[in-house]
Amino acid sequence: GQQVMQIPQYQHVQEGEDFTTYCNSSTTLSNIQWYKQRPGGHPVFLIQLVKSGEVKKQKRLTFQFGEAKKNSSLHITATQTTDVGTYFCAGNWNNNDMRFGAGTRLTVKP
């Protein structure tokens, strides 16, 4: 079935370093959403990308949607300890369900 592949699985950075996670689909997506799950918590919606080549920013977070709408990335500039958690992308292919990537677990060393 349809799925999104997400890499890397884990990322450990020093506080202040940048972080990027990538998602890829073999088929064109209708839209893609990004979620953050803190340790012991539940996924929380961050943002949705719909348009080809779309770029959105939330403070230190930059989200991109590829021109072909098959890939997306989340980039965090100058990570902080509050950024710790697992970041998921979730893809939609013109149906009503969201399929989640495996997630990238980010740890930040102070």
Place this chain on the structure above:
Amino acid sequence: DAGVIQSPRHEVTEMGQEVTLRCKPISGHNSLFWYRQTMMRGLELLIYFNNNVPIDDSGMPEDRFSAKMPNASFSTLKIQPSEPRDSAVYFCASSFGQSNSPLHFGNGTRLTVT
């Protein structure tokens, strides 16, 4: 807004017992999703409902799993009989509108089957 409410928060049961997980979606949301999360398999979509009707249950592992949504404000996920490999965190999420709507997750039910 109370958010998506799941109960119980934790469930420990013995293999072979029936388990029922409950979910109350956000009022006004017309789509409801059940996900299972494990370290090995990540977040798996089990089933989702739209306007109380099951739309896609292809993620339900096997006949031991069943889900119902008798009305717009309540859904259950039942496992009978439960097995140790069913141990996971089960999340319920709801959304309003079509496929581009954000999912609002409950706090999850951590199920342990011994």
